[in-house]
Amino acid sequence: xxxxxxxxxxxxxxxxxxxxxxxxxxxxxxxxxxxxxxxxxxxxxxxxxxxxxxxxxxxxxxxxxxxxxxxxxxxxxxxxxxxxxxxxxxxxxxxxxxxxxxxxxxxxxxxxxxxxxxxxxxxxxxxxxxxxxxxxxxxxxxxxxxxxxxxxxxxxxxxxxxxxxxxxxxxxxxxxxxxxxxxxxxxxxxxxxxxxxxxxxxxxxxxxxxxxxxxxxxxxxxxxxxxxxxxxxxxxxxxxxxxxxxxxxxxxxxxxxxxxxxxxxxxxxxxxxxxxxxxxxxxxxxxxxxxxxxxxxxxxxxxxxxxxxxxxxxxxxxxxxxxxxxxxxxxxxxxxxxxxxxxxxxxxxxxxxxxxxxxxxxxxxxxxxxxxxxxxxxxxxxxxxxxxxxxxxxxxxxxxxxxxxxxxxxxxxxxxxxxxxxxxxxxxxxxxxxxxxxxxxxxxxxxxxxxxxxxxxxxxxxxxxxxxxxxxxxxxxxx
Amino acid sequence: xxxxxxxxxxxxxxxxxxxxxxxxxxxxxxxxxxxxxxxxxxxxxxxxxxxxxxxxxxxxxxxxxxxxxxxxxxxxxxxxxxxxxxxxxxxxxxxxxxxxxxxxxxxxxxxxxxxxxxxxxxxxxxxxxxxxxxxxxxxxxxxxxxxxxxxxxxxxxxxxxxxxxxxxxxx
Numbered sequence: 111x112x113x114x115x116x117x118x119x120x121x122x123x124x125x126x127x128x129x130x131x132x133x134x135x136x137x138x139x140x141x142x143x144x145x146x147x148x149x150x151x152x153x154x155x156x157x158x159x160x161x162x163x164x165x166x167x168x169x170x171x172x173x174x175x176x177x178x179x180x181x182x183x184x185x186x187x188x189x190x191x192x193x194x195x196x197x198x199x200x201x202x203x204x205x206x207x208x209x210x211x212x213x214x215x216x217x218x219x220x221x222x223x224x225x226x227x228x229x230x231x232x233x234x235x236x237x238x239x240x241x242x243x244x245x246x247x248x249x250x251x252x253x254x255x256x257x258x259x260x261x262x263x264x265x266x267x268x269x270x271x272x273x274x275x276x277x278x279x280x281x282x283x284x285x286x287x288x289x290x291x292x293x294x295x296x297x298x299x300x301x302x303x304x305x306x307x308x309x310x311x312x313x314x315x316x317x318x319x320x321x322x323x324x325x326x327x328x329x330x331x332x333x334x335x336x337x338x339x340x341x342x343x344x345x346x347x348x349x350x351x352x353x354x355x356x357x358x359x360x361x362x363x364x365x366x367x368x369x370x371x372x373x374x375x376x377x378x379x380x381x382x383x384x385x386x387x388x389x390x391x392x393x394x395x396x397x398x399x400x401x402x403x404x405x406x407x408x409x410x411x412x413x414x415x416x417x418x419x420x421x422x423x424x425x426x427x428x429x430x431x432x433x434x435x436x437x438x439x440x441x442x443x444x445x446x447x448x449x450x451x452x453x454x455x456x457x458x459x460x461x462x463x464x465x466x467x468x469x470x471x472x473x474x475x476x477x478x479x480x481x482x483x484x485x486x487x488x489x490x491x492x493x494x495x496x497x498x499x500x501x502x503x504x505x506x507x508x509x510x511x512x513x514x515x516x517x518x519x520x521x522x523x524x525x526x527x528x529x530x531x532x533x534x535x536x537x538x539x540x541x542x543x544x545x546x547x548x549x550x551x552x553x554x555x556x557x558x559x560x561x562x563x564x565x566x567x568x569x570x571x572x573x574x575x576x577x578x579x580x581x582x583x584x585x586x587x588x589x
Numbered sequence: 590x591x592x593x594x595x596x597x598x599x600x601x602x603x604x605x606x607x608x609x610x611x612x613x614x615x616x617x618x619x620x621x622x623x624x625x626x627x628x629x630x631x632x633x634x635x636x637x638x639x640x641x642x643x644x645x646x647x648x649x650x651x652x653x654x655x656x657x658x659x660x661x662x663x664x665x666x667x668x669x670x671x672x673x674x675x676x677x678x679x680x681x682x683x684x685x686x687x688x689x690x691x692x693x694x695x696x697x698x699x700x701x702x703x704x705x706x707x708x709x710x711x712x713x714x715x716x717x718x719x720x721x722x723x724x725x726x727x728x729x730x731x732x733x734x735x736x737x738x739x740x741x742x743x744x745x746x747x748x749x750x751x752x753x754x755x756x757x758x759x760x
Contacts, residue, residue: 147636154640158680165681172681178649179642186636332617335624342631 127311129322131330135337136312137204138222141197142300143338144345145229148190149293151183159239161285162278166241167359168515171502174356185349191233193345195375198226206413206434209422210313216414218310221303223411228296230375235288237373239281243511246360247370249276251383251399258396276362316422358502358513365510377448378441379403384448406437484581491576492583494569498562507583516556521577531577540577545570647680654747659690659701659756668694670715670731673701675760688747688760689715691731701747701758702733708740720744 158173158180160166173180202222205211211219238248253276257267272279311326357367372380382388382398391397409416417430424431495506505512506519523530535543545565547556659673670691676683689702702720704712711724719736720729728737733744748759 143632147632150636151640154643158643160681169681173643177643177646179639179646182639183643186639332621332624335621335628338628339631342628342635346635 125308125311125326126323127326127330128314128318128320129324130315130318130320131312132315134204135334136330137197137201139334140338140341141194141201141229144190144193144197144341145296147342147345148187148194148232151187151190152289155183155187156289159285161239161281163241163276163281163360164278166239166245166281167356168241170240170356174353181353182349185353186345188236188354189345189348189352191229191236192374193341193348194229195226195233197341198229202226202410205313206430207424208313208316209424209427211414212417212420212422213414215310215313217306218303219414220411221299221306223407225296225299225303227407228292228299232288232292232296233373233375235284235292238284239288240356241281241360242357243360243367244357244370246276246362247367248372249280251372251380254395255399258393259400260393260396263396314422316424356502358511359515361514368511371448371451374445374449378444381444381448381451384451409437487572487576487580488583490572491580494573498565503556519577521580522582537574537578540574541570544573651678653678654759656750656757656759659749659758661754662692662697662699662751662756663754665690665692665699665756667692667696672704672715673756673758675758686760687712688758689720689744690749690756690758691733697751699749699751699756700733701749701756701760703745703747703760705745706740707735707742707744708738713744 155173158169158177160169170184174184175181205215205219205222238245238252249271252270253267256270257263259266268274270280271277272283311323371377379399379402382402383395388394388398413430417427419427421427495501500506500519501509501512503513503516504519505514507521508524512518517534518528519531520528521531523533543550543556545567657673657675659675665671670689672687673690674685674687677686686704688704691700691702692698693700706713706722706724706727706729708722708727709724711722713720713722713727713729715721718731720731720733722728722738722740726738727735727740729740729744730736733746735741735743750757
């Protein structure tokens with residue numbers, strides 16, 4: 111063992127690093143940097159969040175749409191979390207490639223794996239906090255998976271939810287885990303990591319068998335800083351171009367979201383749960399969503415004990431590499447399949463719309479000119495409604511999805527007493543309100559719609575015609 | 590500083606960080622230091638600006654008052670005092686707060702008070718024709734003037750007007 115690796119160099123010179131480094135920045139350091147950004151933005155996000163079923167989504171929406179800088183703060187927090195997962199995973203993969211998990215770095219590998227789990231834990235608990243239908247679906251899966259645990263299932267589900275149902279107690283305890291428990295564990299693990307790292311320094315390239323060391327301050331710091339700046343730029347770009355979405359208000363007794371995919375890093379588990387061929391396994395929920403991921407985590411943490419061969423060159427570690435490749439490929443394929451499924455729902459909606467535009471939609475009334483006019487109007491209105499995200503707050507026309515912070519907009523009412531749209535509002539009111547919501551009523555929640563762009567007179571006229579004179583939309587989405 | 594060419598074959602590492610001269614080392618250190626400062630500034634700006642903006646938002650916004658309907662004049666007998674509610678937009682909520690309406694013994698004049706004691710902000714109660722503060726024993730007359738205890742300033746009055754039979758309060 112070299113002087114570097116047994117820590118003798120550290121005792122002689124203070125913190126040291128290998129003199130020879132490869133061309134990549136230190137992904138671990140970069141992960142630490144974005145994690146710090148996530149922690150920092152999280153502190154300020156917590157000023158604007160209420161962990162209750164009633165207020166969670168409203169408080170997030172308020173922050174995002176009405177608080178200056180709020181959308182930036184939430185976007186940066188969201189993407190910092192995602193970047194941290196990716197960078198930490200890259201760090202782990204690189205260490206694996208160079209045999210950096212082997213003696214004398216075994217303790218560091220184990221601690222690093224635990225840190226990675228905490229980072230994923232942040233992203234998992236974070237996405238469940240938004241109070242929309244997607245988060246509610248995720249909470250339901252959490253409940254089911256915890257409940258499927260043999261013997262202690264019921265207790266585990268109650269512990270996860272804080273009761274017998276998904277409730278404000280659930281959000282409050284997830285919030286406590288997200289903002290209190292996980293940060294404390296993370297800091298403790300980072301301290302432990304630093305303790306073990308102090309005399310080992312950054313891992314060596316697998317081909318570096320020399321004993322050369324340099325003071326740590328020289329160690330490729332410029333490269334890491336430049337890479338750090340690039341990562342920050344990417345973070346800003348993602349926060350700007352891909353702001354985290356928030357869906358309709360979760361409604362425990364409503365029809366639920368038409369499509370509720372979890373965060374990307376959980377897609378592979380979701381795909382396992384999705385596969386009919388696996389559903390016949392006894393207690394499939396537990397096996398697929400609890401046991402399989404749990405075993406993989408155990409395998410990752412136990413890697414240094416499983417492969418004790420001190421050889422670090424990848425060419426001489428075929429079994430390790432093949433095992434890793436099979437697992438990563440499997441996870442990748444499952445994730446890709448799930449991701450390919452996700453946007454299909456959007457595509458179906460689009461097809462529906464364009465079908466309407468050409469006048470041969472799946473409804474039973476295609477053919478006559480008047481009906482095709484009605485369908486054109488339906489399609490045009492639905493495009494506008496989607497663009498302005500009206501369904502975030504309103505249930506429109508008996509739709510399956512829609513928020514409930516705005517009044518129901520049912521064009522034809524129903525027998526249970528929901529009045530017809532035309533009975534509730536006059537045309538003049540509609541034009542004034544929808545044409546310029548803020549001018550009409552300064553405190554209106556409809557400023558949320560403003561993000562989609564200006565409500566042009568043409569669009570307003572289309573909407574007015576649809577709301578007051580339009581024909582029913584043919585039911586076609588569900589079959 | 591010596592560097593391998595990017596396309597050099599395995600082993601894929603360069604020999605870096607080995608100073609040729611003292612001057613070279615100092616230049617490099619200076620550059621790294623500047624880079625570190627720049628990184629710190631960019632990081633601070635990216636996360637600091639939205640943080641400050643979101644903290645400042647509730648401080649800079651708000652405070653808007655508007656006319657609210659406080660019922661009809663007919664419901665308020667001459668000389669009577671009663672509570673009225675007004676909405677306050679706060680964060681993601683619209684909360685309700687209460688104040689008092691006092692109608693003059695004669696005529697249509699109506700005065701609207703805030704229910705907050707001017708001494709330390711507790712909610713006053715109307716009892717025995719006076720406003721009593723439960724916290725430090727302040728007492729205000731039915732006109733809102735301080736008559737006993739620590740308060741020295743009258744209860745805050747809201748602007749009022751009559752819109753036909755309706756009492757409107759700017760709260």
